[in-house]
Amino acid sequence: MSSNLFKTTVNEYLESLPKTVQSKLYEAPATCLSIYRLLSPMAKFYIMSMIFNEKPVNLRDLNKWCKPSSRKLEYEALKRLKALHLVEYDNKGSHIRLHSNFRKNFRDCLTGTQKPNAFGSISLTNDKHKVDIKFLDKFASQKWENILHFMVGTESTTTPSKSVLSLLQLGGLMENKNGLSITNSGFQFLLQDVNAQIWTLLLQYLNLTQDLNMDPVDVLNFIFILGSLELGKSYSVSSLSETQRSMLADLRDYGLVYQRSDTSGRFYPTRLATTLTSDSAGLKTPSMAVEQALGEEAEETAQERNIQESIIIETNFKVYAYTNSPLEIAILNLFVHLRTRFANMVCGQITRESIRNALYNGITADQIIKFLDSHAHPQMKLLAKERLDKKIEFDTSNNINTAGGAPQSKNENVISQHKLEIIPPNVLDQIKLWQLELDRIQTFEGYLFKDLANQQEYDILSNYASELGVLIWSDKVKKKFFVTKDGMSQVADFANRKLKR
Amino acid sequence: MEAISDRLFNEHTTDNLQDDPSLLTIILDVSPSGWFKIQNVISIQDVVKSLIVYLNSHLSLNNSNQVAFLITSPLKSKFLYPKLDNSNIIKDSVSKDMYRQFKIVDDIILEELNQFLNEMIDKIENNKRSTLTGAISLGLTYTNRMLTLDQSILTTTASAMTTTSLANSNQNSSNITSSSSTSMKSRMLIISANDDDDELTYIPLMNCIFAAQKMKVSIDVAKLGFKNSSYLQQASDATNGIYLHIENPKGLIQVLSTAFFIEPNLRPFIILPANSNVNYRASCFITGKAVDIGYVCSVCLCIMSKLPEKCPACNSEFDKKIIEQLNRVPQIRKKRKLESNGNGNNENNNN
CATH class of the missing domain: 3.30.40 (Herpes Virus-1)
Structure with a gap:
């Protein structure tokens, strides 16, 4: 899902770091905590089960936790952990244990025995120019929205600072053709939620730091510490390293921290910063919470809040959006065929062409759906909720489950539940189908297994591969099957082990 | 073609290992008789130490994770965390050496626990029945509030709680957020050293079990002491929870961080510790x-x-x-x- 998109991108970046850098990262407790939070639930469970265990854990014991049907999850979790070097295999490959530094620091973090100031040093003295949370929220949203507005070229926005501009260009979000203009990937960027956007920029920033001879470990540590700071408290600059101090100015430009002046001895993290490492459900919030806080303040900002949730979609694919913000209209224009524009509203139609255009630009159906979902008009959400309540009531009164799936399948612990359908289901399915039209051919890199000795051998290996989720194609009669590139080594190992006997 | 289209439409159901925030409610039974019997093995202090680390690790899973801590004795049941009046929270939150979310929770729990135990020493009488079922109902009502009614669940940090309480006035948003907060999951852990099953009230416990089933809250039970508790076994069995009789509680934290660390969204994929012979007495x-x-x-x-x-x-x-x-x-x-x-x-x- 796109809400977890930022996690994957951040994880991929971390995985791409050399081992020495990763090891250095694990020396900071705050970083350990943040990296832990970015992992998949399965990986978290494995780490937690090993963290208080002094001895290396037998891989076979670990396997026993997993149901055979969820092998894939286990395989992926271990792959991730290995790529991050969080787990180390012993020589024989039968036992694993946690990275020793990570284990120590994370354990200290949980038991509260780490060195002082691991989570930023709070300024204890009172600030003469104290600012409250409301102010910080306003500051953050102003800075951030300004960047977004600049990207779509809203008039009367001030140009962001040079460092922001260079980041936007470097990330390929904007390009310089006699004046800056937004690119396709820039539009994609706009469709993401705030957290993913911030991370996109931060990762670009990290790439940049390597050219500037800044230590990526220092930079990452600071970013992760930011994620664990407390909103509304001020922290002292003096405990930061030289690199981190130079970062402050840049982070201020993105609205992640507030510092009254360059020389001020303290800084305040904003909500954009403190929610960096949290995820989806919490994280519809940074923008929402910011707006909520602002919405209290004045009527006009309350209106602004409504702009965020203003889209009505009918079952006949017509779209109405109560907005006059160029940002929103520009985004809608990506995948809606806009017809008419009024003072406070635009109307349009979702068509096959309009969606295909968006898809050609690299926007996915999921992104579109997510955007529509999160920007739906309150009335649509209310209706959807009413429908859902009715369905549930109907089910309970008739003692059936119309949500799909066999009602008698008791061995499955998850009973299929009704989902909240904000977008009309037919529109939803159609958008997905239009995407399917485009990818009729998919290419995979991988390996073909053939010339297997007998049917039994074929069965064992192909079953194992499909359990891992790496099997792409198989032919029982010809005794051939095809696995992905990643899964090759795993399957080959398994084959060597099994077939020798 | 079929295979491909299936992939797109099923993606969400197969990959639905979402990292939803979850609420963990811990109920600690401090009935004196049970703990007296195992005084040579482990003390309440040691258990609380492990529990606090356990709470921290739950909070470390996800920024928006929540915890609740209840204590029950023959005298009464009480919430230790969250505290009813949160006047001290702000003062406590300034800490130099610990992640503040942990610090707040840990400090309040320890403080309240001490207070509670001191009170209990004065007033304790014999032959009173356990109020564990009362504590379970308290926990369930709190869960219900967090899952469906309260918006503060959507905020990511405890410090944000204050700001969203303002937002309650906004009717529109409260309707919406309440519907989206259903993604929150919840589970409950009972730690009891009470060996005498008859002290539990049967019918209220059954009612709690049914309520928990309906709310899809799993009840996990860590049973210390010498005997299995068949009623608590039934409770965890009926709610797809984990029941473990821990005879040697020295390494309690290891048990807590493995067997009792299975989040609700992981349960479908993991083989739960077996609960083979439940006595349905x-x-x-x-x-x-x-x-x-x-x-x-x-x-x-x-x-x-x-x-x-x-x-x-x-x-x-x-x-x-x-x-x-x-x-x-x-x-x-x-x-x-x-x-x-x-x-x-x-x-x-x-x-």
């Missing part, structure tokens, strides 16, 4: 004692260990002849049981 409606074999009223299904003239629950009169037959002598009863199983107003019921 029920409690007698008249004496309150647990019964293995007893009588069941055919009208209201009330369970009795001896035969009264009238059903104690629904007041329906039993057939006198059959009562006589049943009360006569053991040999006849045995015979009857073999011959017929299914007619007559009252009959032997074998669980």
